[in-house]
Amino acid sequence: xxxxxxxxxxxxxxxxxxxxxxxxxxxxxxxxxxxxxxxxxxxxxxxxxxxxxxxxxxxxxxxxxxxxxxxxxxxxxxxxxxxxxxxxxxxxxxxxxxxxxxxxxxxxxxxxxxxxxxxxxxxxxxxxxxxxxxxxxxxxxxxxxxxxxxxxxxxxxxxxxxxxxxxxxxxxxxxxxxxxxxxxxxxxxxxxxxxxxxxxxxxxxxxxxxxxxxxxxxxxxxxxxxxxxxxxxxxxxxxxxxxxxxxxxxxxxxxxxxxxxxxxxxxxxxxxxxxxxxxxxxxxxxxxxxxxxxxxxxxxxxxxxxxxxxxxxxxxxxxxxxxxxxxxxxxxxxxxxxxxxxxxxxxxxxxxxxxxxxxxxxxxxxxxxxxxxxxxxxxxxxxxxxxxxxxxxxxxxxxxxxxxxxxxxxxxxxxxxxxxxxxxxxxxxxxxxxxxxxxxxxxxxxxxxxxxxxxxxxxx
Amino acid sequence: xxxxxxxxxxxxxxxxxxxxxxxxxxxxxxxxxxxxxxxxxxxxxxxxxxxxxxxxxxxxxxxxxxxxxxxxxxxxxxxxxxxxxxxxxxxxxxxxxxxxxxxxxxxxxxxxxxxxxxxxxxxxxxxxxxxxxxxxxxxxxxxxxxxxxxxxxxxxxxxxxxxxxxxxxxxxxxxxxxxxxxxxxxxxxxxxxxxxxxxxxxxxxxxxxxxxxxxxxxxxxxxxxxxxxxxxxxxxxxxxxxxxxxxxxxxxxxxxxxxxxxxxxxxxxxxxxxxxxxxxxxxxxxxxxxxxxxxxxxxxxxxxxxxxxxxxxxxxxxxxxxxxxxxxxxxxxxxxxxxxxxxxxxxxxxxxxxxxxxxxxxxxxxxxxxxxxxxxxxxxxxxxxxxxxxxxxxxxxxxxxxxxxxxxxxxxxxxxxxxxxxxxxxxxxxxxxxxxxxxxxxxxxxxxxxxxxxxxxxxx
Numbered sequence: 001x002x003x004x005x006x007x008x009x010x011x012x013x014x015x016x017x018x019x020x021x022x023x024x025x026x027x028x029x030x031x032x033x034x035x036x037x038x039x040x041x042x043x044x045x046x047x048x049x050x051x052x053x054x055x056x057x058x059x060x061x062x063x064x065x066x067x068x069x070x071x072x073x074x075x076x077x078x079x080x081x082x083x084x085x086x087x088x089x090x091x092x093x094x095x096x097x098x099x100x101x102x103x104x105x106x107x108x109x110x111x112x113x114x115x116x117x118x119x120x121x122x123x124x125x126x127x128x129x130x131x132x133x134x135x136x137x138x139x140x141x142x143x144x145x146x147x148x149x150x151x152x153x154x155x156x157x158x159x160x161x162x163x164x165x166x167x168x169x170x171x172x173x174x175x176x177x178x179x180x181x182x183x184x185x186x187x188x189x190x191x192x193x194x195x196x197x198x199x200x201x202x203x204x205x206x207x208x209x210x211x212x213x214x215x216x217x218x219x220x221x222x223x224x225x226x227x228x229x230x231x232x233x234x235x236x237x238x239x240x241x242x243x244x245x246x247x248x249x250x251x252x253x254x255x256x257x258x259x260x261x262x263x264x265x266x267x268x269x270x271x272x273x274x275x276x277x278x279x280x281x282x283x284x285x286x287x288x289x290x291x292x293x294x295x296x297x298x299x300x301x302x303x304x305x306x307x308x309x310x311x312x313x314x315x316x317x318x319x320x321x322x323x324x325x326x327x328x329x330x331x332x333x334x335x336x337x338x339x340x341x342x343x344x345x346x347x348x349x350x351x352x353x354x355x356x357x358x359x360x361x362x363x364x365x366x367x368x369x370x371x372x373x374x375x376x377x378x379x380x381x382x383x384x385x386x387x388x389x390x391x392x393x394x395x396x397x398x399x400x401x402x403x404x405x406x407x408x409x410x411x412x413x414x415x416x417x418x419x420x421x422x423x424x425x426x427x428x429x430x431x432x433x434x435x436x437x438x439x440x441x442x443x444x445x446x447x448x449x450x451x452x453x454x455x456x457x458x459x460x
Numbered sequence: 461x462x463x464x465x466x467x468x469x470x471x472x473x474x475x476x477x478x479x480x481x482x483x484x485x486x487x488x489x490x491x492x493x494x495x496x497x498x499x500x501x502x503x504x505x506x507x508x509x510x511x512x513x514x515x516x517x518x519x520x521x522x523x524x525x526x527x528x529x530x531x532x533x534x535x536x537x538x539x540x541x542x543x544x545x546x547x548x549x550x551x552x553x554x555x556x557x558x559x560x561x562x563x564x565x566x567x568x569x570x571x572x573x574x575x576x577x578x579x580x581x582x583x584x585x586x587x588x589x590x591x592x593x594x595x596x597x598x599x600x601x602x603x604x605x606x607x608x609x610x611x612x613x614x615x616x617x618x619x620x621x622x623x624x625x626x627x628x629x630x631x632x633x634x635x636x637x638x639x640x641x642x643x644x645x646x647x648x649x650x651x652x653x654x655x656x657x658x659x660x661x662x663x664x665x666x667x668x669x670x671x672x673x674x675x676x677x678x679x680x681x682x683x684x685x686x687x688x689x690x691x692x693x694x695x696x697x698x699x700x701x702x703x704x705x706x707x708x709x710x711x712x713x714x715x716x717x718x719x720x721x722x723x724x725x726x727x728x729x730x731x732x733x734x735x736x737x738x739x740x741x742x743x744x745x746x747x748x749x750x751x752x753x754x755x756x757x758x759x760x761x762x763x764x765x766x767x768x769x770x771x772x773x774x775x776x777x778x779x780x781x782x783x784x785x786x787x788x789x790x791x792x793x794x795x796x797x798x799x800x801x802x803x804x805x806x807x808x809x810x811x812x813x814x815x816x817x818x819x820x821x822x823x824x825x826x827x828x829x830x831x832x833x834x835x836x837x838x839x840x841x842x843x844x845x846x847x848x849x850x851x852x853x854x855x856x857x858x859x860x861x862x863x864x865x866x867x868x869x870x871x872x873x874x875x876x877x878x879x880x881x882x883x884x885x886x887x888x889x890x891x892x893x894x895x896x897x898x899x900x901x902x903x904x905x906x907x908x909x910x911x912x913x914x915x916x917x918x919x920x
Contacts (some may be wrong), residue, residue, distance in 0.1 A: 080887070083887065090548075090549055101546075114481070114888050125549055
């Protein structure tokens with residue numbers, strides 16, 4: 001019998017929170033363009049080579065076992081790469097909407113707890129000669145930020161490196177030394193989560209309470225209204241994703257006297273307002289967003305200090321200018337209250353679901369009484385173009401978690417001069433995420449009109 | 461609010477039995493060859509046309525709701541065909557083993573209880589220009605036999621009919637009248653299940669008891685030994701399928717003085733013996749199979765009288781001749797004891813899982829104490845070639861259920877002069893179903909050698 005390693009109490013929480021309608025894994029979708037000289041054999045050869053990586057290293061070879069009512073990690077002595085690496089294809093014509101439908105379906109399926117809790121799908125046949133990778137990993141193994149970083153580590157900045165070792169097959173020592181495609185130090189992250197989550201939950205409770213107590217003007221802003229976003233969820237998901245030019249959003253924010261983040265929130269606010277209006281379900285009071293966000297200057301390198309805001313989305317206001325100003329003021333107001341945090345706390349703060357789950361775990365709040373209506377999470381991503389076995393990464397979209405009471409999650413990450421939005425929702429509760437994407441674009445166009453910058457199309 | 465229809469106690473049982481490692485749906489895999497003149501547009505056009513069938517009729521539009529702790533069926537007013545009809549493709553080269561891996565993975569996923577409990581996958585890109593259909597439907601909606609009949613009703617005997625209405629979009633009245641692709645009368649079946657299951661369970665208990673009490677010689681045969689087949693199962697599945705010539709198996713059975721069914725059981729016995737030996741896990745005592753089987757003469761038309769046997773597979777015997785004779789004697793011995801049953805009871809008897817589930821429900825037998833080691837189920841299928849929108853049905857394989865305590869299920873159906881075997885197992889508990897297929901062929905070759913008919917290769 002291999003050694004047993006206890007699952008941390010926090011991660012036990014993620015296992016405990018999981019239900020058939022509420023899988024607790026995070027995912028990412030990569031859209032890739034094979035090299036121009038790729039022959040017919042490029043994909044079959046890539047698949048065959050990847051299949052030969054039959055040996056997995058920690059944490060990819062760790063599975064759960066249950067002893068005396070608690071979960072432990074142990075090595076999977078029967079690791080079977082075919083259960084984890086899953087080649088697929090879209091039928092012709094392989095449109096993006098069909099890729100998104102497939103990802104929605106794959107994301108809705110539970111992972112098998114008898115095996116290491118991750119799967120990686122290589123998807124051939126995306127229109128226009130492209131391929132995609134969809135990966136999922138359980139939140140009890142890594143949080144959302146770490147998962148996106150892992151996906152990055154599965155790639156390289158070298159276009160010419162067409163024979164990358166699959167992530168699971170790289171010995172941890174080589175990953176830690178920063179080898180060819182080095183991964184995050186997962187052991188360290190997992191250990192640190194344990195130490196920091198109680199503080200995160202406490203901080204979040206305090207945030208809500210202090211807003212209520214000390215700022216009478218903001219009381220209404222911190223009482224999230226009832227909304228269709230905050231229903232119980234089905235087991236089905238709808239995922240939509242799109243890239244926007246980072247420059248375009250940043251320019252709009254600056255010209256309106258705010259930040260990139262203010263502009264992102266204003267886009268989301270306009271989109272949610274329009275979307276909920278079309279469903280005749282816009283609350284009279286403003287929606288409240290829970291926003292894990294970087295505190296660093298938008299253009300600075302390094303430093304990952306993050307705070308967790310509750311932002312007033314001002315969705316009750318018709319005038320876009322008033323909406324933008326209210327959002328920007330709400331964010332500035334919040335920022336003043338938050339202390340910066342350690343690297344470790346950042347990992348937890350930015351992890352959308354950990355915060356939501358942690359809050360529910362810590363306070364016993366029922367889904368019917370949500371302290372916020374929607375999570376809008378912005379994850380820093382790679383600035384330079386990445387390559388996956390010679391295929392250029394065109395887009396990289398987070399696929400997050402929805403929960404009972406949180407039927408929509410908006411997560412975005414930056415990549416190569418773009419902001420990549422991933423919307424995930426319960427498909428039964430919330431129709432057409434595609435429409436919400438269009439509404440996001442409308443929201444940006446509205447901001448650009450306000451800013452006098454016109455509607456130059458930077459959408460890609 | 462649409463009307464509520466109570467879920468029968470039996471079907472509540474299937475919902476109650478379902479766990480994340482034990483999904484309670486049955487499935488079927490169709491292997492199809494498009495018409496020779498099919499253009500590049502054949503699959504895309506078929507997909508588009510099928511997607512336009514956005515309206516579903518009962519039972520395909522019925523979803524579950526829970527009221528006061530019990531389940532009810534109600535119309536899904538938000539029926540979304542995209543959640544149920546799911547086009548996919550295999551990446552090149554699209555080998556059969558990759559199709560089987562995909563089906564294993566699809567079969568392992570739970571259905572969303574917020575939606576009608578069925579999914580149909582059209583799978584393009586099977587090697588050699590073929591396509592496949594994999595369909596799954598919850599056992600609370602129909603049993604395994606009815607599910608296979610439904611799949612038949614999705615097809616036609618007319619090669620030229622390339623625009624079939626998808627099954628879910630055919631009004632029930634037309635299905636009942638025997639329209640172009642008529643389906644089973646599901647409402648009637650569901651109602652009848654309620655009436656007949658208690659009798660089925662009682663009958664099965666009596667079978668076991670009478671064998672123990674009245675036939676001292678058979679006591680050992682009806683005490684299933686402990687075996688690796690009877691472990692708790694993971695959520696992962698391994699599916700394997702293959703066709704054998706009906707004539708070939710029938711000839712071997714006859715020449716050895718037995719029936720087609722005897723020969724099938726002897727093939728399974730030889731295969732299980734070899735398979736378990738290779739794992740050093742063959743019990744000293746003979747394996748016991750639970751065999752729902754037609755009682756009619758092999759060649760007769762009509763009449764669906766079925767009994768449920770516990771058969772001694774004689775896996776402890778090294779000599780193939782002794783093994784065949786013991787199996788044949790065990791089956792004859794059993795047949796003498798069973799009364800024939802009504803059409804309705806047949807539906808339940810043949811339904812492998814219903815019997816297993818019903819037995820567990822009725823007797824409270826724990827998985828650790830199984831009255832049999834494996835289910836071997838033979839479902840009568842269509843005798844004439846069928847077509848699906850012009851594509852010829854080459855093979856039609858049942859994908860059944862495994863349960864805690866029953867980690868392997870062997871179900872076969874006849875089709876067009878063939879017997880189509882579908883093996884489904886927990887992939888964690890039981891390695892390589894492909895090897896078990898090879899062992900089945902070996903078992904048949906052994907019978908043929910005994911029968912002096914040589915090893916003519918009728919395998920396809």
